[in-house]
Amino acid sequence: MHWRTWSEEMGTTVSFSDRKVPEVRIGVYVCHCGTNIANVVGVKELAQFASGLPGVVVSREYRYMCSEPGQEMIAKDIREHRLDRVVVASCSPLLHEQTFRTATSRGGINPFFFQMVNIRENVSWVHEDGKAATRKAKDLVRAAVARIAHHKALQPRSVKINPDVLVIGAGIAGIHASLTLASANKKVFLVEKEPTIGGHMAKFDKTFPTLDCAACILTPKMSQVKANKNINLWTCSEVVSVEGYVGNFKVKIRRSPRYVIEDRCIGCLQCIEGCVFKKPTVKDEFNLGLSRRKPIYMPFPQAIPQVALIDPETCIELKTGKCKKGCVTACGERNAIDFTQKEEVKEIQVGSIVLASGFKTFDPTKLAAYGYGKFPNVFTSLELERMVTASGPTGGDVVLKDGTKPRAVGIVHCVGSRDENTNRWCSKVCCMYSLKLAHLVKERTGAQVYNFYIDMRTPGKGYDEFYGKLLEEGVHFVRGRVAEVSDWPAVPTEEGRLVMRVEDTLSAVVRRIPVDMVVLSVGLEPGADANELRRMLNISCSTGGFFLERHPKLAPVNTATDGIFLAGACQGPKDIPDTVAQAGAAAAEAMALVDRGAIDMEPNTAHVDEKSCSGCKSCIGLCPYKAISFDGAKRKAVVNEALCKGCGTCTAACPSGSIGQNLFENEQILSEIRGVFGHV
Amino acid sequence: MSEPFEPRIVAFFCNWCTYTAADLAGVSRLKYAPNARIVRVMCSGRIDPQFVLEAYASGADGVLIGGCHPNDCHYIEGNYKCLRRYDLLKRVIGTMGIDERRLRLEWISASEGDRVQKVMNEMAAELVPLGPLDLPGKQAAWDRELHGAEAVR
Numbered sequence: 001m002h003w004r005t006w007s008e009e010m011g012t013t014v015s016f017s018d019r020k021v022p023e024v025r026i027g028v029y030v031c032h033c034g035t036n037i038a039n040v041v042g043v044k045e046l047a048q049f050a051s052g053l054p055g056v057v058v059s060r061e062y063r064y065m066c067s068e069p070g071q072e073m074i075a076k077d078i079r080e081h082r083l084d085r086v087v088v089a090s091c092s093p094l095l096h097e098q099t100f101r102t103a104t105s106r107g108g109i110n111p112f113f114f115q116m117v118n119i120r121e122n123v124s125w126v127h128e129d130g131k132a133a134t135r136k137a138k139d140l141v142r143a144a145v146a147r148i149a150h151h152k153a154l155q156p157r158s159v160k161i162n163p164d165v166l167v168i169g170a171g172i173a174g175i176h177a178s179l180t181l182a183s184a185n186k187k188v189f190l191v192e193k194e195p196t197i198g199g200h201m202a203k204f205d206k207t208f209p210t211l212d213c214a215a216c217i218l219t220p221k222m223s224q225v226k227a228n229k230n231i232n233l234w235t236c237s238e239v240v241s242v243e244g245y246v247g248n249f250k251v252k253i254r255r256s257p258r259y260v261i262e263d264r265c266i267g268c269l270q271c272i273e274g275c276v277f278k279k280p281t282v283k284d285e286f287n288l289g290l291s292r293r294k295p296i297y298m299p300f301p302q303a304i305p306q307v308a309l310i311d312p313e314t315c316i317e318l319k320t321g322k323c324k325k326g327c328v329t330a331c332g333e334r335n336a337i338d339f340t341q342k343e344e345v346k347e348i349q350v351g352s353i354v355l356a357s358g359f360k361t362f363d364p365t366k367l368a369a370y371g372y373g374k375f376p377n378v379f380t381s382l383e384l385e386r387m388v389t390a391s392g393p394t395g396g397d398v399v400l401k402d403g404t405k406p407r408a409v410g411i412v413h414c415v416g417s418r419d420e421n422t423n424r425w426c427s428k429v430c431c432m433y434s435l436k437l438a439h440l441v442k443e444r445t446g447a448q449v450y451n452f453y454i455d456m457r458t459p460g461k462g463y464d465e466f467y468g469k470l471l472e473e474g475v476h477f478v479r480g481r482v483a484e485v486s487d488w489p490a491v492p493t494e495e496g497r498l499v500m501r502v503e504d505t506l507s508a509v510v511r512r513i514p515v516d517m518v519v520l521s522v523g524l525e526p527g528a529d530a531n532e533l534r535r536m537l538n539i540s541c542s543t544g545g546f547f548l549e550r551h552p553k554l555a556p557v558n559t560a561t562d563g564i565f566l567a568g569a570c571q572g573p574k575d576i577p578d579t580v581a582q583a584g585a586a587a588a589e590a591m592a593l594v595d596r597g598a599i600d601m602e603p604n605t606a607h608v609d610e611k612s613c614s615g616c617k618s619c620i621g622l623c624p625y626k627a628i629s630f631d632g633a634k635r636k637a638v639v640n641e642a643l644c645k646g647c648g649t650c651t652a653a654c655p656s657g658s659i660g661q662n663l664f665e666n667e668q669i670l671s672e673i674r675g676v677f678g679h680v
Numbered sequence: 681m682s683e684p685f686e687p688r689i690v691a692f693f694c695n696w697c698t699y700t701a702a703d704l705a706g707v708s709r710l711k712y713a714p715n716a717r718i719v720r721v722m723c724s725g726r727i728d729p730q731f732v733l734e735a736y737a738s739g740a741d742g743v744l745i746g747g748c749h750p751n752d753c754h755y756i757e758g759n760y761k762c763l764r765r766y767d768l769l770k771r772v773i774g775t776m777g778i779d780e781r782r783l784r785l786e787w788i789s790a791s792e793g794d795r796v797q798k799v800m801n802e803m804a805a806e807l808v809p810l811g812p813l814d815l816p817g818k819q820a821a822w823d824r825e826l827h828g829a830e831a832v833r
Binding site: 093679 | 686688690695696697699700702703705706707709710712717718719720721722723725726727728729730731734735738739740751752754755756757758761789790791793797816
């Protein structure tokens, strides 16, 4: 009689006694990746080892498998050696799986008869001991060889792409992406949570290094957005849910009430005059609280759309219902004001999404030593931006809280950047905008301006030349991180001023520099709603919380989720030129998808073996996408391939092993596990 | 002198979070113990308890499971299903005489390359005092016993 062995006994879902390994002809290709792999892993030894594995007909090593000759080598071998399986040991499948599938298919066999072994990210880059690394690589190759015997020919499912695009965020990135798409005749939904588009750039006075006025280059683009018939602009709106997949996203958008009907308002501002509030008393968000507005207001003069809005927190009518409603009287027969407006949720369908949700600036109250919030004349760089703007709260004058001009101004770089205690990353734009602000302050006030920096970082076209210009202008540069801003005078000349204590690391002395105004060059952080958006869109973030691109170099605007693209500072700190370039790239990627019209989905969906399905329904409740239903007549589970996203949770749960998952079948994974240890 | 014991670990990593994190560890050149062999699955919810048992049966001294953080699963909730199976598995392997420390579940997001390094090093170090599990060896011994008994009868 036959005693089932213990290892047979351990297995339940696959009947091991009749385990059959198909007859296959495998080609194994070991990549050196230049020296990236070859320096640690014994690539010759590995290829030699692979040639002795069951089913392996050809085993080669080559310097760059992903290159054209490398791919051609695979295709040629398939034809000449009648290979029907290909294993490539190189980098991560997340990087080059597609490349080698294409090469496999060029050879004339189904692209899914391919398996990738990651011996770079998982081996050579993370291990130093060559012997151990080679041993690991051998185990992984053996596992892949064992696995690939069980691969099946698959046909990817093609899905249609809805040609409409959603752009989230209408800062310069979102604006540029929308305009690019619209000019190619694509229909765009542009969603912005603020009452006006323009984002951070609308708040700036000048842009570095050319010192051209931000409004002059931005506001025409803003008007174009409004005027473009292909762009559907929704302000005061937020994305609340995203369902579906590439080509077919269903998005819900919450539109908060403005209490002013957009189609009727002509932006004449008479309602603001007419408001019962004689004086503006509410802190103006656009000017970061440096000025006041009324409950009915226009965010800033060039706001787009040119439509007033009412703040329900402060409007007497909306709070108590007992107002004389001077705004309504002033609006007159246009009748644009509507206190009954309610929040509404709109549902749209789009094929791709460009995420341009931007950034927020670091909150310097976290660094108590700099006295922000404690000393009235400590400002953030963004507040100073508003102050130097001609249309800003002071009409372009740089003044202290008492209205006088400062005699000396200290600009502290890297506040909330390059700091283990706050944010480790360099915010990239601070050095340059600090130089710009230093120039503007000097120009407007003639004050002594001190820049306190760690390193000056000015890479970019014309950037370092700008730094050189500032050096000539007589702006002071002190290399050292400011330790403290205080109002404790040590000598009479410091009386009534702010004293900056800093170690000047170039002359190795600790200095006390009295100034009248301190400007904190705050760093860039992921937006406040970044995490929520990330979860909604099912994308990842990198260390620090900025959205993660698919590949840092080769797919910088793509995400791991097909059909979702990144533009601007939501992906990482960047300046305006980089943001615009990336927005254009994101628009182009979305356009490529739209114009292709259809996309092949990864065929990793689940399938039911009707013969063995007992109709127990275990799988049905497990599917998060309701892709499995129950056929009452046959008493079998049925997978809807269009809804299945290929997680394989049902496959893992099926008690009779009747559900399989393409590309991740039970026998494929089990063989891979056994292959690791040499029990094929 | 025999070679020092090097535990063998099978690591099941989900495609979207932990596998990406392992890639990030690689790109960041974070060095860690070479004990684990990574098996990629789309979701930690795909990890059939059978895979874990198969790994032990094939000679693994430990099994590591890596998935997305709660609330962050690419497939909404596969990681919760993985957690449920993990809790049951812990009890099952306990009854089989396998030390619970030989099975570890970690939530590692795509940005946590350093965590891959830490977990890999920790697990490799923790398994050393436990010694080899050597289930294949034990199974062979048990088989011999059974077959031996059969022959005598």
